[in-house]
Amino acid sequence: MGGKAALLLILGFSTIMLMFGLNMNRVSTNAVDNSSNYFENEMAKEISRSGINLAASNLSRNHSWQPSDNYDYLGEDNLKITVNESGGIKTVTAVGSYKGISKLIEVKISLASFSEYAYFSNIEGDIWWTATDSVWGPFHTNDKIQVQGHPYFNGPITSHGGAIKYYTDKATDEPTIQGTYLPGTTINIPTDGITNLSQSAASSGYVFSGHSQVFLQFDGDSIKYKYNSGDPYVTVLGTDLAPNGVIYVENGNLRIEGTVKGNWSVGSNQNVYLDNDVVYNDVPDYKDKNDASNDLLGIVSKNDVIITDNAANSSNINVHAAIYCETGGFTAENYKTRSLSGTIHLIGGITQYERKGVGTFIADKTKKIPKSGFPVKDYKYDNRLLKKVPPYFPSTNTFKILSWLE
Amino acid sequence: MGYSTLLDIIGAMIIGGLMILSINTINQTASENSGRYNSDLISQQNLVSIVELLEHDFSRIGYCENPDSILSPEEMITYADSTKIKFWTDIAVSKINFRGDGTKEELIYELGPDVNATPNPNDKLLYRYVSGTVKDASNLGITEFRITYFDNMNNKLSHPIDTKLISYMQIDLRVEDCYGYDTDNSDKEHVEKFPTVFWRQIRMATKNMSR
Numbered sequence: 001m002g003g004k005a006a007l008l009l010i011l012g013f014s015t016i017m018l019m020f021g022l023n024m025n026r027v028s029t030n031a032v033d034n035s036s037n038y039f040e041n042e043m044a045k046e047i048s049r050s051g052i053n054l055a056a057s058n059l060s061r062n063h064s065w066q067p068s069d070n071y072d073y074l075g076e077d078n079l080k081i082t083v084n085e086s087g088g089i090k091t092v093t094a095v096g097s098y099k100g101i102s103k104l105i106e107v108k109i110s111l112a113s114f115s116e117y118a119y120f121s122n123i124e125g126d127i128w129w130t131a132t133d134s135v136w137g138p139f140h141t142n143d144k145i146q147v148q149g150h151p152y153f154n155g156p157i158t159s160h161g162g163a164i165k166y167y168t169d170k171a172t173d174e175p176t177i178q179g180t181y182l183p184g185t186t187i188n189i190p191t192d193g194i195t196n197l198s199q200s201a202a203s204s205g206y207v208f209s210g211h212s213q214v215f216l217q218f219d220g221d222s223i224k225y226k227y228n229s230g231d232p233y234v235t236v237l238g239t240d241l242a243p244n245g246v247i248y249v250e251n252g253n254l255r256i257e258g259t260v261k262g263n264w265s266v267g268s269n270q271n272v273y274l275d276n277d278v279v280y281n282d283v284p285d286y287k288d289k290n291d292a293s294n295d296l297l298g299i300v301s302k303n304d305v306i307i308t309d310n311a312a313n314s315s316n317i318n319v320h321a322a323i324y325c326e327t328g329g330f331t332a333e334n335y336k337t338r339s340l341s342g343t344i345h346l347i348g349g350i351t352q353y354e355r356k357g358v359g360t361f362i363a364d365k366t367k368k369i370p371k372s373g374f375p376v377k378d379y380k381y382d383n384r385l386l387k388k389v390p391p392y393f394p395s396t397n398t399f400k401i402l403s404w405l406e
Numbered sequence: 407m408g409y410s411t412l413l414d415i416i417g418a419m420i421i422g423g424l425m426i427l428s429i430n431t432i433n434q435t436a437s438e439n440s441g442r443y444n445s446d447l448i449s450q451q452n453l454v455s456i457v458e459l460l461e462h463d464f465s466r467i468g469y470c471e472n473p474d475s476i477l478s479p480e481e482m483i484t485y486a487d488s489t490k491i492k493f494w495t496d497i498a499v500s501k502i503n504f505r506g507d508g509t510k511e512e513l514i515y516e517l518g519p520d521v522n523a524t525p526n527p528n529d530k531l532l533y534r535y536v537s538g539t540v541k542d543a544s545n546l547g548i549t550e551f552r553i554t555y556f557d558n559m560n561n562k563l564s565h566p567i568d569t570k571l572i573s574y575m576q577i578d579l580r581v582e583d584c585y586g587y588d589t590d591n592s593d594k595e596h597v598e599k600f601p602t603v604f605w606r607q608i609r610m611a612t613k614n615m616s617r
Contacts, residue, residue, distance in 0.1 A: 013429075020436050027443040031450055038454050089473060104504070107613075108473060154570075156479065157558075174559075178570045179480055180615065181558035289478075386478070402473050404613035405505065406465050 037101075044103040045406065047073045047096025051081045052105050055092045059083070059399060063111070074098065089402065108402040114193070115298060115322035115393045116400075118155060118381035120351040121329075122189055127355050128167060129175065130368075137349060137381030140187055147175045154178045155381070158185040189353055193394030194302045194326050197267045198248045200392040205246030214249045216266065218258030218297075220281060223247075238262060245391040255308070260297045260320065265390045267300030271328070274305065276312040280320045286347045289383035297321040297348075298390025304328035307358065307374070309338045316342035317374075322349045322385055324394055329356030335373035336360050343376040349385055351394075438587060445583035445601040452546040453581040453603045456532070460577065461607075463495065463513060463534070468614035470496040472508035479615045480570040487567060488552050489517035492537065512537035517551045524584040526600050549602075550580035556609070573615065577607040 050073055058065040070077035078097040083090055092107045114120060118137025124146055129135075131149030140158045148167035156179045163183075166173040201207045208214045208225070217224040217233060223241055224233035238261075241247070247266045254268040257276035266272070284293035299305055299321045307313055309332070323330055329352040332338065336357070344358060359373030368375075468482035477494055485492035492514045496506025518531035518541075528549040535541040555563040558573040586600040 020440070023440060024443065027440070027447050031443070031447050034447070034450050034454055038457070041458070106505070154480070177558055178568075179558070180573060383478075387474070401613065403469050403471070403476055404465075405469055405471075406613075 040099045040101050041103070043074070043098040044096045044101045045105075047079050047098060048094045048103045048105040048406070049096075051079045051094025051096060052092060052107050055081050055083060055094065056107075056109070056399065059090070059092070059109070063397075090399070103406070105404070105406040107404050109399040110402055112396045112398050112400040113389045113393050114189075114324050114351040114396055115349060115385050115389050117351050118349045118379070120187075120189075120349075121353070121355045123354040125355050127357070132368075133377075135379070135381075137383070137385075140185070142186055142188070145175070147173045149173055150176060152176045152178075156180040156182070158182045158187070187396050187398055189326060189351070190394060190397060191326070193324065194267060194269055194300060196394065197246060197265060197300050197392050198250065198269065200244060201242070201246040201248035201267075204244040205242040205248065207248045207250055208252065208254075209250035211249070211252045213253045213255060214268075215275070216247065216254060216256045216258075218256070218260045218264070218278070220259060220261045224258075238264070254301075256299070257312075260295050262294065263296045263391055265298035265300060265392055267298075267302075267324075269302040271303045272299055272301040272305045273308045273333075274313070274317065274319060275308045275310065277318040278321060279318050280347075283320065283347070284382060284384055286380045286382045286384075289386045291384055293384070295320075296384070296388055296390050298324065298393040300324045300326075300394065301328065302326050304356070305330045305352075307332040307341075307344070309333040314339065314341055316345065318345045320347045320382070322382070322390055322393060323351065325352040325354075326394070327353050329354045330358070331356035332358040332373045338373055340370055340372060341374050343378050344374045346377075346379045348382045350379070441587040442601060445585075445587060446603075449547060449581050449583050449601050449603045453579065453605055456546060456548065456579060456581065457605050457607075459534070460515075460579070463515070464575070464577075464610060465612055466495045466497075466506075466614070467493045467612040468495065469506065470494075470508065470510045471506040472496075475508065475510055476614075477510070482612075482615055483569040483572055484512060486553070486555055486569050486572060487565060488554070491515050491553055497536070514541075515551075516541070517548070518543065521545050521584070525586055525589040526582055526584050528596075528600075529582060529584050545584060547581045547584045548579065549582045550578060550604075552578040554578075574609045574611050575607070577605075577610060579605045581605075 066083055067081035071079040073079045080095045082093045089108050089110045092109060095102055095104045116138055117140060119135050119139045121141045124141055124143040128146045128148045129151035131151060134152040137155040139153055139155055144163045144165040145159055146165045153175055157177055211227045215226045221238055222235050223238045224235045226233050245263045245265060249268040253271045253273060254266060255273040255275045256266060256278055259279055259281050261281040280293060280295035282293040282295050284291035297320060305323050305325050307317055330350050359375045360371045362369040362371050468477055470476045483493045492512055494510045495513050496510050498504045499507050514535055514537055516533045518533055521529050521531060529545060529547045531543040531545055532548045532551055533541040533543045554576040555567050555572045556574040557563055557571045563571055580602060582600040582602045588594060589599045
C-alpha cells in the first residue's frame with residue numbers, strides 16, 4: 001500500500017513538474033519566436049530594399065532596363081522585381097521573401113529635368129554665397145559650395161564632393177539648409193541637351209537658320225520676329241509658327257523680350273540675349289507649385305544667357321523662365337563696366353555650366369558697396385517647375401523618386 | 407504503540423513537513439518565474455507590435471499614392487516635439503491593400519498621460535490618430551516614447567523644433583508590463599516588479615523625405 005502511494009506521489013510530482021517545464025519552454029520559445037519573426041520580417045524588407053537599389057542602379061545606366069527572372073538573395077528565387085511605365089512615371093516594385101515572409105516595396109520614379117533646379121552649376125569659380133544670398137528650391141553644384149556668413153538654402157541640396165568651403169570657418173560661415181543635403185552626388189550637364197531641343201524644333205517647332213541673330217518678341221498669343229534691329233517685326237500666331245512650342249536658332253544669337261503666353265522653349269546653339277523684360281502673361285504665385293497659370297518658358301543656350309547692356313535694362317530686369325546654359329553661364333553684358341543697373345527679378349531657375357558674374361562690388365571689410373551691373377539678385381524659384389517642364393527642356397538623364405512605399 | 411512507532415510518526419512528520427516546505431518553495435519560485443517570463447514575453451510582444459506599426463507609419467511620412475498630391479520634403483512634417491509628431495501620409499486602404507487611396511491624411515502620434523488603473527505607475531497611452539478624429543489607444547505598457555530630431559548636418563535640433571529642418575529622427579521606446587509581479591513587495595526594485603524592454607531606432611530617415 002505504502003509503495004503504491006509513493007509511486008503515485010512521484011508520478012504526480014513528475015507530471016506537475018513536466019507541465020510546469022513545458023509551460024516554461026513554451027514561454028521561452030515564444031520569446032525567441034517573437035524575436036526571430038521580427039528579424040525575418042526585417043530581412044524580407046532588406047531584400048526588397050536591395051531589389052529597389054538594384055533596379056535603380058540598372059535604370060540609371062539603361063533607362064529601358066527590365067529585370068530578368070527572379071533573383072537569389074540569401075536564398076533561391078527570393079527577390080522579384082518588376083518595372084512598369086505609365087505617363088512618364090516608372091513604377092519599380094520589389095518583393096523580397098525570407099523564411100516564408102514576403103515584403104513588397106513600391107517606388108515611383110521619373111526622369112528629372114534641369115528645369116527643376118532653382119540653381120545648378122558645374123563650376124562655381126571664385127564666387128561665394130554670402131549672408132545676403134538665399135536660394136529657394138532644389139540646388140545642385142558639381143563643385144564645392146563656397147559660403148561666407150551663413151547664406152540660406154531652402155530646398156534639397158546635392159553636391160559632388162560634399163565639401164562645403166568656408167570663407168573663415170564653420171562657426172562664422174555655416175549655411176542654413178532647410179531641406180535634404182546629399183553630398184557625393186554628381187549630375188553631369190549633357191553635351192547634347194541643345195541638340196535634342198534643335199531636333200524637336202525641326203520636327204514640329206520652328207528653326208531659324210542662316211541669320212547671325214534673331215530678335216524674338218513674345219506678345220501674348222502672337223510671336224514677332226526680325227533679323228535686324230532696324231527691321232519691322234513679322235507677326236505670326238505662336239501656335240502656327242511652332243505647334244510643339246519649341247523655337248530654335250541655328251548658328252546665330254537669339255535675342256528675346258516680351259510677354260509669354262502658353263508653354264514655350266526657345267534656344268540657340270550660340271548665345272541668348274535678354275533685350276528687355278521677359279515675363280509671363282499670367283504671373284504665377286511662385287510659392288504655389290499647383291498655381292493655375294499655364295505660362296511657362298524655358299530659355300536654352302549652348303553658351304551664355306546674357307542680360308543685354310542697353311537702355312531697357314538699365315534699371316532692373318524681370319525674367320520669368322527656367323534658364324539653361326550648356327557650356328556657359330547666366331551673366332550680364334559688360335557687368336564689370338556697365339553702370340549700376342538695379343535688380344534682377346527672376347521667377348524660375350538657373351542651370352549653368354559655370355557660374356558667372358552679373359555685377360561687381362567694391363571690397364569693404366564690413367559691407368558690400370555696389371560698383372557696376374546688377375548688385376541685387378532677387379531670384380525666386382517658380383515652384384511649378386517641380387511638376388511642370390517647358391517643352392523639350394534638357395533632361396538630367398537621372399531619375400528622381402516621386403514616392404517610396406513600403 | 408511503542409517508541410519505535412512514535413519515532414516513525416515523528417520522522418514521517420518531519421520528512422513530510424520538509425517535503426511540503428520544499429513543494430511550497432518550488433511552487434513559489436515556479437510561479438514567480440512563470441509570471442516573470444510571461445511578463446517579459448508580453449512586454450516583448452507589445453514592443454514588437456508597436457515597433458512594427460511605428461516603422462510602417464514613419465516609413466510612409468510624405469507618401470501619397472497620387473503623384474500630383476506628393477508634398478515637398480519640408481512640408482511633410484507639420485509639428486514635432488519630443489513626445490508628439492504630426493505628419494502627412496496616405497494611410498493604407500486596408501490590411502490587404504497597403505497602398506493609399508491617393509488622399510493625404512495628417513497622422514498624429516502623441517504620448518498621453520499616465521494610466522492610473524494599473525499597478526505600474528509609469529505606463530502611458532500612446533495615441534495614434536488621424537487629425538480631426540477621436541483619439542483612442544490601447545494600453546500596451548509604454549513608459550517612454552521620445553523622438554529626437556536632427557538636421558541634415560547631423561546637428562541635434564533644439565526645441566521648439568523647426569519641422570522644415572528635420573532630416574533624421576531617433577526614436578526611443580520603452581515598454582513595461584502593466585501589471586508586473588509581486589508589486590506590493592517593497593524590497594524589490596521597479597525593474598524587478600515590472601519587466602522592461604527597450605528599443606531605439608537610430609537616425610531614421612524616411613525615403614520620401616530624402617528626395
